[in-house]
Amino acid sequence: MNAYLPQPERHAHILFGVLRAHKRVAELPALAEHADTDLLGQVIEEAGRFVGEVVAPLNREGDETGAQWKDGAVTTPRGFREAYQAFWQAGWPSLACAPEDGGQGLPTALEAVLYEMLSAANHGWTMAPGLLHGAYECIRHHGSDALKARYLEKLATGEWLATMCLTEPHAGSDLGLVRTKALPLPDGRFSLSGTKIFISGGEHDLSDNIVHLVLARLPDAPPGPRGLSLFLVPKFEADGSRSAVHCERIEEKMGLHGSPTCVMRFDDAAADIVGEPGKGLNAMFVMMNAARLHVGLQGIGLLDAAWQKANAYAQDRRQMRAPGSSSRAGEADLIALHPAMQRILHTQRAWIDAGRVLAYRTALELDTQKHHPEAARREAAARWCGLVTPVLKAAWTEQAFSGASACLQVFGGHGYVREWGVEQHVRDARVAMIYEGTNEIQAIDLLLRKTLPDGGAALQTLLSELGADLAAVPGAGRARAAIVRTQTFLRDTLLPQATAQGIPPERPFWLADDFLRATALLLMAWAWSRIAAAPGGDAAAEAAFWRWVWPEFDMRMAMMADSLATA
CATH class of the missing domain: 2.40.110.20 (Butyryl-CoA Dehydrogenase, subunit A; domain 2)
Incomplete structure (x- = not known):
């Protein structure tokens, strides 16, 4: 119960069952040879095995022992170096790097799955290779030939950090x-x-x-x-x-x-x-943008790790009989049957699965932006990445912290002590809201740099694409209506009032956090409509999203309208 257990089948379901990633990869000449669900699924399986067997068991000692400094040298916890040497020698850092640089040339989505698992298993250890791909891309795009010759392969393979x-x-x-x-x-x-x-x-x-x-x-x-x-x-x-x-x-x-x-x-x-x-x-923003997607994945992974522990505990812990329970007498006292616990667990599951849809799609769009033969598709991919990345970074790191705290609640007093491991996720998750650009900066970036300057054109286009994507999806009427409502609010309320002559210059800044949060919820509505339309969906998590998460959208819209109306 204490160690994170990778579940490759869940990742594969989102990647192939919901996003049809193999179809997207087949459209890209540079990656088309890898558009094979068996191959891609095998990589995910092997990643889960490595993470579960090599990296996850080091998490507890890494947290308790910590890194040690003496006379300018740093020693990492026992087993960390051996695990990292096995990691790079097995080729894991090089998954999505170009073959000419020593990489494997596989889709970026596989790297996203890998780093989500790693963050869930051992966030402290994963910090070391977490910047590798960004540094590789930075040198690849901006380094001189001499720098590339000296450093590119070492970074692509992960031999050097x-x-x-x-x-x-x-x-x-x-x-x-x-x-x-x-x-x-x-x-x-x-x-x-x-x-x-x-x-x-x-x-x-x-x-x-x-x-x-x-x-x-x-x-x-x-x-x-x-x-x-x-x-x-x-x-x-x-x-x-x-x-x-x-x-x-x-x-x-x-x-x-x-x-x-x-x-x-x-x-x-x-x-x-x-x-x-x-x-x-x-040059540095190439690295920072890659890091921001990885931080979003950290949020998803840490929330999943906390959920796993809480869910396992709830299935084992017995207390008073659950209200309205129809289970046998010996099972009716499981806390997993109590509505309060179900609400916590299903709500976090709703965030995890929607986050995966958005993060894995962002990884697919990164490859589309690089490799698609059509300029219009490359432009659309760049638009998605530019708008969705700050939302992923901010909303899912915030949820990792609050959601991990909610999962700790499932344990009662046991969650507050170190023995069960969930308190570490609360502590580890907090920093992700701060680094690689604080969540407040992500919100300012989304509204004041990527929405207001172009009159909302990029966001309106993205919303239209999402609405069109759901046009033939059964049961997606609520999400489609929310998309139209948001487009109307942008056109008729937010943009005119936030850019009007004579408004206080700070007013748009007051809106930024609510704007990002509302955008995250709208993206979740799209994601859950897609998950529900695919075979094998999680009905309880879907219901939790619409019942317990989605109502916040109305609140955020009302808060923005009120701020805009304030003199």
């Missing part, structure tokens, strides 16, 4: 305040000096090298975010010498004890520029 060094003690979400300096050197490289904080995996013993991607400012750079450039600093240079980058300490945290969160000091460390000077954020 990577970090993303953005935050400084005085500069959190406001990257324009970054002070780390980069000075040109005679040999064409740069010398970096500065301190970065909250660096996941900044130092560890899992891999033989660590590739640091660092935002810094050149001497002639203008102030603000447009003056930032991106640099690469390895832990070890090609000649084996150690770079002038030091781990000053690791943080003592609420959760994620197995993952070292480091304070990193760069003392005139030799660095190579990635991309063009002054365009560091352009």
Whole structure:
């Protein structure tokens, strides 16, 4: 009951039964040879076996022992290094990387399934490889030929791990305040000096090298975010010498004890520029966008892990007879039969399954954006990813925390003690609402950067596509009506009033969190309409969505209307 148990059949059902992923993959020339449900299903099965047998058993000790710092070196919990070496040598980090870079060229959706399982099984351990694909894409798109030759295959295969060094003690979400300096050197490289904080995996013993991607400012750079450039600093240079980058300490945290969160000091460390000077954020956002999808998957995985424990406990724990129970006398006292417990469990299941539909579809759209032969389909895929990724990141990390807390409630007092393992999920999940752009920043991004500037055109188009998708789906009338209602609200209320002359400039910001939450619920309505139309759906979870989750949509719409009407 204490360890997460991968359930590959559930992932496969969403991927193939609901999303028909094999049909989508068959449309992409670069991936069409992999459009085989047997092959894809076998990869999911093997991923579940590896996660369940190798990674999940390390979770408890990783949390209790934690990473240890001494004299600038970090030792990870017992078994972590061996598990990571087995992980990359078995080819798991390279699933979706290009074959010419040492990857396997498989659909990104498989990587999404893998990292959801890993996050559920052992979030602390999974933090280490979690940035690999983003770092790989960053170097692949923006690195020089020399950098690609040196680093691309090592990152694609996972032989070397990577970090993303953005935050400084005085500069959190406001990257324009970054002070780390980069000075040109005679040999064409740069010398970096500065301190970065909250660096996941900044130092560890899992891999033989660590590739640091660092935002810094050149001497002639203008102030603000447009003056930032991106640099690469390895832990070890090609000649084996150690770079002038030091781990000053690791943080003592609420959760994620197995993952070292480091304070990193760069003392005139030799660095190579990635991309063009002054365009560091352009390069870094490739990495951050990949990370945001992974954080959404963390939310889904952690919620599933908490649900698994609570569901297993509810099926075993006996208390007073459930009201209205028709079960035999020996079974009527299972707490799984109590309406309050059913509401908790079915509601979290509704979030998990809808989240999987949206996350796996986003992964499919990432491949469509890269590989589809038709420009219109690539454009539609980019639109989906741009709008849905911040919703996944924000809504499902929030639900991971609140939902894991609800699952803890199923245990009563037993949930509050370490023995049952569910309290760790509550602690671990909390940080996902903060890193890779806080949830509030995701909401601002969705409304003020991706909806208002184009007059809602992209979102209106996406909603029309969702409505058309449900046109022939039996029982989808409620979701279709909600889509039309949202389109009308956007056109007639939100956009005119949020962009009118003379309104207080802060007013749209007041709406952002409610706007993202309403969008998440609407996407869930679409997802559950698709799940219900596929064979083998979960009727109890579907009913829980419409009964216990969906009414929040009306509340969020009312809150936005009230904010817009306020003088």
